[in-house]
Amino acid sequence: MTNITKLWTGISQPADHIRYGQGGGDANPHASTAACMPGSARTRKPIVVWNITRTCNLRCVHCYADSHAERYPGELSWEQCCAVIDDLAEYQVNALLLSGGEPTLHPQLPQLLERATERGLKVTISTNGTRITPQLAALFKKLGVAYVGISLDGIGAVHDQFRGVPGAFDGAIRGFKLCEEVGQKTGLRLTLTRNNVQCMEQILDFIEREDIRRVCFYHLVPTGRGVDVASLKPQEARGAIDMLIARAQKWYDEGRPRELLTVTQPADGVYLLLRQLREGHPLAQETLRLLTWNGGGANSSGRGIANIDTQGNIHPDQFWQGVTLGNVKQQKFSEVWEATSEPSAAQLRELRGSDDPLERQKRLTGPCATCRHFRICGGGFRTRAAFANGNWYGSDPGCYLTEEERMREIYI
Numbered sequence: 169m170t171n172i173t174k175l176w177t178g179i180s181q182p183a184d185h186i187r188y189g190q191g192g193g194d195a196n197p198h199a200s201t202a203a204c205m206p207g208s209a210r211t212r213k214p215i216v217v218w219n220i221t222r223t224c225n226l227r228c229v230h231c232y233a234d235s236h237a238e239r240y241p242g243e244l245s246w247e248q249c250c251a252v253i254d255d256l257a258e259y260q261v262n263a264l265l266l267s268g269g270e271p272t273l274h275p276q277l278p279q280l281l282e283r284a285t286e287r288g289l290k291v292t293i294s295t296n297g298t299r300i301t302p303q304l305a306a307l308f309k310k311l312g313v314a315y316v317g318i319s320l321d322g323i324g325a326v327h328d329q330f331r332g333v334p335g336a337f338d339g340a341i342r343g344f345k346l347c348e349e350v351g352q353k354t355g356l357r358l359t360l361t362r363n364n365v366q367c368m369e370q371i372l373d374f375i376e377r378e379d380i381r382r383v384c385f386y387h388l389v390p391t392g393r394g395v396d397v398a399s400l401k402p403q404e405a406r407g408a409i410d411m412l413i414a415r416a417q418k419w420y421d422e423g424r425p426r427e428l429l430t431v432t433q434p435a436d437g438v439y440l441l442l443r444q445l446r447e448g449h450p451l452a453q454e455t456l457r458l459l460t461w462n463g464g465g466a467n468s469s470g471r472g473i474a475n476i477d478t479q480g481n482i483h484p485d486q487f488w489q490g491v492t493l494g495n496v497k498q499q500k501f502s503e504v505w506e507a508t509s510e511p512s513a514a515q516l517r518e519l520r521g522s523d524d525p526l527e528r529q530k531r532l533t534g535p536c537a538t539c540r541h542f543r544i545c546g547g548g549f550r551t552r553a554a555f556a557n558g559n560w561y562g563s564d565p566g567c568y569l570t571e572e573e574r575m576r577e578i579y580i
Contacts, residue, residue: 169384170436172412172428175455176444177420181427186212186262186472188458209467210523214474214505215263216256217294217486220249220280222478224270226296227332228319235269243478244497246276250283252476252496257287259502261474263314267294267486269478278307285312292317294357297343298336305346317357317384318344322364323374330364344380355382355427362398365408372415375426382427385412387566389432389487389552402568409439432487432552434464434545435567441544442573456578459544465564466528466546470519476501484519488551491515519550519560534563539574 174181174188184191189206206212221243224235244252256264264284271277272295284291293308297318308316318340321330327337347354358364358371375383385408388399400408409430416428430436437459444452470484470493480496482504483489493512494504507513521528529542534557536547547553548564556565 170430170434170440172409172430172436172440173416173420173425175437175440175451175458176413176416176449177425178451178454179420179425186215187462189461190458209461209463210471210520212467212472213259213261214472215265216261216474216476216501217265217267218252218476219267219269219478219486220244220271220277221274222269223273224268224296225273225298225333226270226336228296228321229330229332240478244480246279248480248497249276249280252480252501253280253284253287253289255496255500255502257284257289259505261289263290263292265292265294270296270299272299272304278311281307281311281313290314294319295343296331296336296340298339300343300346302346302349305343305350305352308347309350309352313352315382316347316352316354318347318354320356320358320371321361322367323370326364326367341378344378353382354380355384356380357384357386359386359388360400360405360408361388362400362404365400365404368408368411372411376415376419379424380426382429384429384431386431387433387436387549389549389555391487391489391551391555399566400568402570405433405566405568406439409436410443413440413443432549433564433566434468435548435564435569437462437464438541438545438569438573441578442576445578456544462544463525464544464546465548465550466521466525466542468546469550470516474501474505485551488554490554491519532561532563533557535567535571535574536563539569540577541569541574 169187171181171187173179174184180191222235222240271293281291291313292315293313294317320340321327324337328334344354356375390399412428419425441452441455441459444455469488473485475483475486476496477483477489482493482495482501484491493515504512507516525543525546529537532547548567550560552566553562553564554560556562
């Protein structure tokens with residue numbers, strides 16, 4: 169995850185301590201502070217994305233879980249859910265993100281939230297927003313949910329087309345406003361594709377008009393139903409990041425900065441840094457330091473991020489469900505993540521690679537193998553590379569840097 173606001177304007181942002189090894193944590197009265205400041209990006213505890221149900225009331229064209237409005241067998245029982253929560257709390261993961269499907273369709277969501285927050289977990293929710301009621305919004309606030317991320321993929325009919333159900337846009341905005349009314353921290357999540365990138369200005373205008381304080385732009389990871397959705401072309405990706413930088417600067421100048429983040433493409437940080445260097449930006453040296461600490465994709469999937477799917481399987485991230493490291497029905501998540509015996513340990517060693525980024529880079533092929541920015545990018549998003557190449561060590565096809573940019577030495 170790249171925080172455009174932090175890197176471009178320099179102002180403190182929530183989760184700086186996790187992302188860049190400095191600053192404080194989010195305000196959360198329930199959360200333990202024991203894991204607040206990791207010694208390095210490679211030793212930090214993961215953020216766990218937990219798909220608590222596959223059932224969904226929408227039919228999103230880019231859904232990585234291929235969810236439908238039906239019940240699926242094999243999902244975790246209440247007792248198994250409790251065991252997962254207790255283990256994650258004891259292990260002190262950095263955050264627990266409840267996703268789906270649509271998590272508000274889980275019949276015991278209130279009880280799950282209560283148990284998780286009482287045990288000190290920082291809990292966030294990823295939802296389509298359409299099923300949020302005044303009562304549910306108030307419950308989120310009462311239980312200390314740290315953040316509710318509501319998915320948006322365009323304005324009006326564009327969003328409805330992505331979500332496969334008329335009225336989805338109005339429902340999402342209604343859910344957002346209900347959370348805002350009770351003081352629940354809320355923001356938007358968007359997946360950038362060739363089908364909605366042309367709406368970027370309109371989306372940013374909407375964010376500004378509605379005074380939305382946090383927004384995450386995901387680069388498409390073509391898995392699940394998303395394999396049939398068109399990823400951005402390089403020039404479109406560059407234009408999108410330039411547009412986000414311009415808005416971050418505008419909002420900063422107006423004294424109304426927002427959390428503006430991009431996800432699943434560490435090359436965004438490199439692109440921003442190279443632009444800072446070209447323009448003589450005063451924060452270029454600090455950006456290089458922060459990006460180097462983070463390490464990009466080398467410290468992401470399988471290290472800084474983890475996934476538990478609806479069947480209890482543990483994966484490197486929520487998109488990479490073809491790689492299974494264990495199952496919480498048979499073994500604690502913490503034991504799998506800290507595995508010292510086969511087979512989980514071998515897979516994790518292979519995925520996490522050497523502590524030396526350049527030793528890791530030697531195993532790659534394609535443009536990532538020779539890129540001068542591997543220490544700060546880590547080879548892009550390894551999950552996308554694995555899908556495209558059939559192995560873990562190909563290059564990330566989502567990288568939009570030119571050959572000249574990849575070969576540029578950075579001197580500051």
